[in-house]
Amino acid sequence: MISNKNIILGVCGSIAAYKSAILVRVLIKAGANVKVILTPEACNFITPLTLATLSKNPVYTQYFEPETGVWSNHVELGLWADYMIIAPASANTIGKMANGLCDNLLTAVYLSAKCPVYFAPAMDLDMWKHESTQNNIQQLQNFGNTIINPNNGELASGLYGAGRMAEPEQIVVFINHHIQESLPLFGKKILITAGPTYEAIDPVRFIGNHSSGKMGFAIASEMVKLGAEVTLISGPTSEQTTKNIKRIDVVSAAEMLSLCNQYFEQSDIIIMSAAVADYTPIEVAEQKIKKKQEDFSIALKKTVDILANLGQKKKDHQLLIGFALETDNEEANAIEKLNRKNLDLIVLNSLNDEGAGFKKETNKITIFNKDLLKHSFETKSKTEVAKDICNEILKLV
Numbered sequence: 001m002i003s004n005k006n007i008i009l010g011v012c013g014s015i016a017a018y019k020s021a022i023l024v025r026v027l028i029k030a031g032a033n034v035k036v037i038l039t040p041e042a043c044n045f046i047t048p049l050t051l052a053t054l055s056k057n058p059v060y061t062q063y064f065e066p067e068t069g070v071w072s073n074h075v076e077l078g079l080w081a082d083y084m085i086i087a088p089a090s091a092n093t094i095g096k097m098a099n100g101l102c103d104n105l106l107t108a109v110y111l112s113a114k115c116p117v118y119f120a121p122a123m124d125l126d127m128w129k130h131e132s133t134q135n136n137i138q139q140l141q142n143f144g145n146t147i148i149n150p151n152n153g154e155l156a157s158g159l160y161g162a163g164r165m166a167e168p169e170q171i172v173v174f175i176n177h178h179i180q181e182s183l184p185l186f187g188k189k190i191l192i193t194a195g196p197t198y199e200a201i202d203p204v205r206f207i208g209n210h211s212s213g214k215m216g217f218a219i220a221s222e223m224v225k226l227g228a229e230v231t232l233i234s235g236p237t238s239e240q241t242t243k244n245i246k247r248i249d250v251v252s253a254a255e256m257l258s259l260c261n262q263y264f265e266q267s268d269i270i271i272m273s274a275a276v277a278d279y280t281p282i283e284v285a286e287q288k289i290k291k292k293q294e295d296f297s298i299a300l301k302k303t304v305d306i307l308a309n310l311g312q313k314k315k316d317h318q319l320l321i322g323f324a325l326e327t328d329n330e331e332a333n334a335i336e337k338l339n340r341k342n343l344d345l346i347v348l349n350s351l352n353d354e355g356a357g358f359k360k361e362t363n364k365i366t367i368f369n370k371d372l373l374k375h376s377f378e379t380k381s382k383t384e385v386a387k388d389i390c391n392e393i394l395k396l397v
C-alpha cells in the first residue's frame, strides 16, 4: 500500500527515537519515499546523518539553516506527503498538534499537511495516563488522525506499563492494513479473465488470436490498488502480473471455463476481458499432422460462452462485466450482448477506432450499463482505460 508513496516521518525527542532508524529502513524496503523531520530535541537522541543516510534524503530539523539561511518550506513539505507518520510522538508534540502550536518545523508541517496522519506515542507510563495527554490524543483523533497505540512493557524510566512506542514493523503493518481497509473495494473478491485462448489442433499447432492480455492485466492492477482481492485467469501471454494478484494460467477455453466456474460463486465482481476462442477442434490429433493432402480442413465445435454461462448463474450481489470487440454495427451488437448475457456493464471497443485493438498500448472504449446509459471515452493508455472501467464499476458497488 505504501509502495511509491511519499511519507514524511516526524521524529520527536524521546528515547524511542532510536527506533526511527529501523522505521525508515522498513518504510524504504516497502518501497516508500521517505523524508524525515526531527524536532530540535530529537537531535539529542538520533543524528540527522543516520536518518539522512537511511532515507537517502536530506533530514529537516529547523525552518532555516542558520549558516546559509536556506529555508525549509513547510507548506511544500506538507503537500509533498501522501502520508505523515509521527513516531515517536512525544507528549509535548502531541499537545502542540492538538492545540495548533507550531514552534518548530515538524508541527508547522503537520498544520500544513492535507494527507492522512498517523502518530505512534512514546512516553512514560504516568505521562501516558495523564488526563491532559489522553484529552490531546482524543483531540487528534477528532481531527481524523490515527493513533498507533503504544505497547505495554518495560519503559526507559524502569517502570512497567503502557507507553513503549509500537515496534517499527508493527507500525508499517498497521498503516498498510489501515490504508487497505479504507479503500473502496476492500473485502471484495474480483475475478478477471484476460488474454487469448489456444485451442490445440495437434501437439504443435493451435487456433489462437491476437489478444495480448494487456487490458485485463491493467484492470487487475487497478483493482488491487482499489483494495480488492484479485484472481486473474489468463490465457497465454507475455504480460507480467503486478504484486498481490493471484494469477492462474490456462491455455484453452475449456480450462478457462472450468476455473471460472470454480471461482465464480465466491466472486463479487467478475470481469471477462479474455478473447476466448468461439470454436475448438472436435478432435485433437495425437501425433503431428503431416502435410499429405492438398486441401485440409478441421472440424470445429462451438466452445461454451463462459460469460453467458456465468450470466445465467449470477446472483443479485454479483456484478458481471463483459467486453465486445466489434467491426460493424458496434453499439447495437454490444447492447444485444449486454442483454443476452445478463450483464451489468459492457465495454465496447471497435476495431474501426485507430487507438483500439489487439497488441496496442492504447484503447478507445464506450461503456453501456443495464439501463443502456452510454459513456464514451477518448483514446487513452490501457492503464487509463482500466481506471475508467474501474470508476464505472465503483458506481455500481
Ligand code: CTP
Binding pocket: 193, 253, 272, 273, 274, 275, 276, 277, 278, 303, 304, 305, 306, 307, 308, 321, 322, 323, 324, 325, 326, 337
Ligand atoms: N466470451 C466468453 N466465452 C466465449 C466467448 C466470449 O466468455 N466462449 C466473452 C468475452 O470474454 C467477452 C464477451 O464474451 O467478454 C464478448 O466476446 P465476443 O467474442 O465479442 O462476443 P461473442 O459473444 O463471442 O459474439 P461474436 O463472436 O459472435 O461477436
